[in-house]
Amino acid sequence: MSYSKxxxxxxxxxxxxxxxxxxxxxxYFDNTSPVDGSIxxxxxxxxxxxxxxxxDAANAAKEAWGNTSATERATLLNKVADIIEANLEEFALVxxxxxxxxxxxxxxxxxxxxxxxxxxxAACIRAEEGSATELDQNTLSMNIKEPLGVVxxxxxxxxxxxxxxxxxxxxxxxxxxxxxxxxxxxPSTATLLMEKIADVFPPGVINIxxxxxxxxxxxxxxxxxVDKVAFTGETTTGQLIMQYASKNLNPVTMELGGKSPNxxxxxVMDEDDAFLDKAIEGxxxxxxxxxxxxxxxxxxxxxxxxxxxxxxxxxxxxEAIVQTSPYDSSCMVGAQASNDQYEKIQSYFKIGKxxxxxxxxxxxxxxLDGDLANGYYIKPTLLExxxxxxxxxxxxxxxxxxxxxxKDEAEALEIANDTLYGLGAGVWTRDAxxxxxxxxxxxxxxxxxNCYHAYPAHAPFGGYKKSGFGRENHLMMMSxxxxxxxxxxxxxxxxxxxx
Amino acid sequence: xxxxxxxxxxAKVVKQLxxxxxxxxxxxxxxCCDGSAPMIFEKDDMYLDESDILxxxxxxxxxxxxxxxxxxxxHTHLTVDVTxxxxxxxxxxxxLGLRFLIHSRLLTEAExxxxxSK
Numbered sequence: 001m002s003y004s005k006x007x008x009x010x011x012x013x014x015x016x017x018x019x020x021x022x023x024x025x026x027x028y029f030d031n032t033s034p035v036d037g038s039i040x041x042x043x044x045x046x047x048x049x050x051x052x053x054x055x056d057a058a059n060a061a062k063e064a065w066g067n068t069s070a071t072e073r074a075t076l077l078n079k080v081a082d083i084i085e086a087n088l089e090e091f092a093l094v095x096x097x098x099x100x101x102x103x104x105x106x107x108x109x110x111x112x113x114x115x116x117x118x119x120x121x122a123a124c125i126r127a128e129e130g131s132a133t134e135l136d137q138n139t140l141s142m143n144i145k146e147p148l149g150v151v152x153x154x155x156x157x158x159x160x161x162x163x164x165x166x167x168x169x170x171x172x173x174x175x176x177x178x179x180x181x182x183x184x185x186x187p188s189t190a191t192l193l194m195e196k197i198a199d200v201f202p203p204g205v206i207n208i209x210x211x212x213x214x215x216x217x218x219x220x221x222x223x224x225x226v227d228k229v230a231f232t233g234e235t236t237t238g239q240l241i242m243q244y245a246s247k248n249l250n251p252v253t254m255e256l257g258g259k260s261p262n263x264x265x266x267x268v269m270d271e272d273d274a275f276l277d278k279a280i281e282g283x284x285x286x287x288x289x290x291x292x293x294x295x296x297x298x299x300x301x302x303x304x305x306x307x308x309x310x311x312x313x314x315x316x317x318x319e320a321i322v323q324t325s326p327y328d329s330s331c332m333v334g335a336q337a338s339n340d341q342y343e344k345i346q347s348y349f350k351i352g353k354x355x356x357x358x359x360x361x362x363x364x365x366x367x368l369d370g371d372l373a374n375g376y377y378i379k380p381t382l383l384e385x386x387x388x389x390x391x392x393x394x395x396x397x398x399x400x401x402x403x404x405x406x407k408d409e410a411e412a413l414e415i416a417n418d419t420l421y422g423l424g425a426g427v428w429t430r431d432a433x434x435x436x437x438x439x440x441x442x443x444x445x446x447x448x449x450n451c452y453h454a455y456p457a458h459a460p461f462g463g464y465k466k467s468g469f470g471r472e473n474h475l476m477m478m479s480x481x482x483x484x485x486x487x488x489x490x491x492x493x494x495x496x497x498x499x
Numbered sequence: 500x501x502x503x504x505x506x507x508x509x510a511k512v513v514k515q516l517x518x519x520x521x522x523x524x525x526x527x528x529x530x531c532c533d534g535s536a537p538m539i540f541e542k543d544d545m546y547l548d549e550s551d552i553l554x555x556x557x558x559x560x561x562x563x564x565x566x567x568x569x570x571x572x573x574h575t576h577l578t579v580d581v582t583x584x585x586x587x588x589x590x591x592x593x594x595l596g597l598r599f600l601i602h603s604r605l606l607t608e609a610e611x612x613x614x615x616s617k
Contacts, residue, residue, distance in 0.1 A: 029596075045594070154587070156531070156532040156533075156587060157532065157587060158531075158532060183532075183587040184585050184586075184587060184593075185585045185587065212593045212594045213586065213587055213588050213589040213590065213593055214589045214590065214591050214593060214594065215594055217587070217588075217589055218589045221589075232531075232532070233530070233531065233532045233533060233534070233587060233588065234528045234529065234530035234531055234532055234533050234534030234535075234536075234588065235528055235529045235530040235534060235565070236526050236527070236528035236529075236534075236538050236545075236588065237528070237533070237538075237587075237588045237589055238530070239545070239546075240540075240544070240545060240589055243545070243546050255531075256530040256531065256534075257529075257530030257531025257532065257534055258530075258531070292532075294530075294531040294532075338584050338585050339582060339583050339584045340536070340582050340583070340584025340585065340586060340598035340600060341584075343582045343584070343600055344535060344536065344600050347600060347601065347602050347603065348535075350602070350603070350604075351575065351602075351603040351604065351605075354603075354604055354605050355575075355605065388571070390571060390572060390575060390603065393571040394529065394534075394535045394571075395529065395530055395531050395534050395535055396535065397531060397532065397534070397535070420529060420567050420568065420571075421530065466529065466530065466567070467530070
């Protein structure tokens with residue numbers, strides 16, 4: 001089945017204080033589709049003043065919103081979930097157009113998962129309770145959770161609606177008002193969502209400001225009227241945001257990417273069965289979402305005694321990937337999200353080859369025909385080399401995996417942990433001991449065991465090392481958006497006797 | 500000998516940014532999304548210390564990289580280039596519809612012994 005490019009208005013606005021408002025300065029930027037390079041629409045090129053208006057609106061709304069009941073907030077979160085679900089195909093098409101990812105992914109992963117995150121946090125806030133402890137016969141310690149107030153959120157372009165749906169629900173469920181800046185590459189589904197849910201929340205509870213990082217992102221991250229900043233992106237911006245937060249003594253949470261190892265022990269090839277087939281797919285998942293995933297399994301580590309046989313099948317499976325129009329439901333790998341990503345990936349092919357990496361398959365751009373000739377397509381690529389090569393150490397953010405072999409468990413762990421990052425990892429084995437011991441020894445926040453690339457709500461997700469901190473997709477994220485008010489109550493009628 | 504150079508078209512953009520923002524620095528980012536790209540900021544915007552390695556100067560702008568990252572990069576020579584694009588970082592060229600990017604090559608033997616023999 002094939003879909004076509006959805007219809008857009010000529011231009012869109014920010015969503016501030018419950019209304020769509022044009023940018024104060026009147027400037028807009030052209031948003032293009034990576035599918036074919038065509039223009040989607042104009043979006044506001046917001047400046048500091050627009051951000052300030054949004055932050056002021058959020059501050060004006062925070063007291064009333066923070067005092068709503070958990071029941072009320074959960075009901076509204078569920079309403080959002082229902083609205084996204086009822087318009088699933090429309091959201092999926094817009095997302096594919098804006099980001100370049102295949103329609104089968106937006107229909108089956110991005111949008112349904114987004115729906116579930118809204119529902120999950122609606123459920124969490126209803127089920128959760130505070131705590132009370134009787135410290136002694138006359139003293140009660142009571143913990144009441146309170147919202148922080150106003151939260152700034154800056155999200156990336158690789159899963160636009162899904163990243164929004166990881167960030168907004170826990171902040172809203174806990175009674176915060178939010179100013180969110182979508183990535184300038186992918187402003188469309190955030191805008192579509194606001195069109196659909198404009199009347200769901202009181203004005204000022206959700207505010208969306210579009211624009212460029214230095215002009216709109218920085219004023220949001222450094223605003224003294226914001227109580228917390230949550231960011232997903234890369235390390236340099238992460239450091240800057242922490243710096244700005246330090247001036248305001250504000251908490252932050254960060255998710256900054258990785259270079260995730262995907263480890264295949266020799267027992268995966270003990271049988272030629274469904275599990276081996278799953279493991280091979282597990283290796284090829286590096287191409288999922290064009291490799292534009294913070295946890296892309298971009299380092300494939302294979303035990304040496306199965307290396308040739310295993311890789312033969314991984315290469316064959318990689319070469320069977322269909323790369324065509326992302327609107328076509330047969331498309332498995334779509335377009336890279338932007339020209340600069342496209343160029344960057346190709347620059348990595350060059351240095352990879354110079355460093356001696358061997359191209360097992362792919363290794364170049366993929367020029368597609370017709371309208372797609374102006375899109376940003378890269379052939380799914382496997383590079384063979386060693387872990388000190390730059391292609392093994394840097395996040396390429398393309399459909400590119402680097403492959404190397406290891407002798408034993410110790411060497412597998414040494415290679416796996418020889419990275420600046422620690423976001424995700426995969427371990428594949430039929431050995432019951434390895435199933436537990438290897439994941440425990442990997443320094444990463446999420447280790448998939450005999451699976452990969454699953455992101456269900458209810459399983460905490462976040463990084464070790466330079467991959468950041470904070471745990472999303474789980475009720476523990478709610479504590480990152482809260483204060484704890486401790487009330488220490490004495491039921492003793494008698495004085496201390498000091499004075 | 501240099502560890503880092505700049506293309507003519509990138510130098511032009513740096514000049515333009517200097518005229519608008521004053522003194523600048525480059526910092527090489529790592530990690531996801533817009534990472535693995537050089538970013539340019541006003542000189543005092545980013546807190547730098549001994550954990551940031553100064554690789555050299557391009558178009559009068561110091562080029563820094565975090566020490567940990569440098570350990571994996573030090574055998575390569577970098578050239579700052581620019582291309583059309585969008586980035587979600589705070590790098591100052593983004594409003595121009597441009598992105599700096601890095602082209603890399605291996606250091607020659609002479610360069611390698613000059614820079615990395617200590």
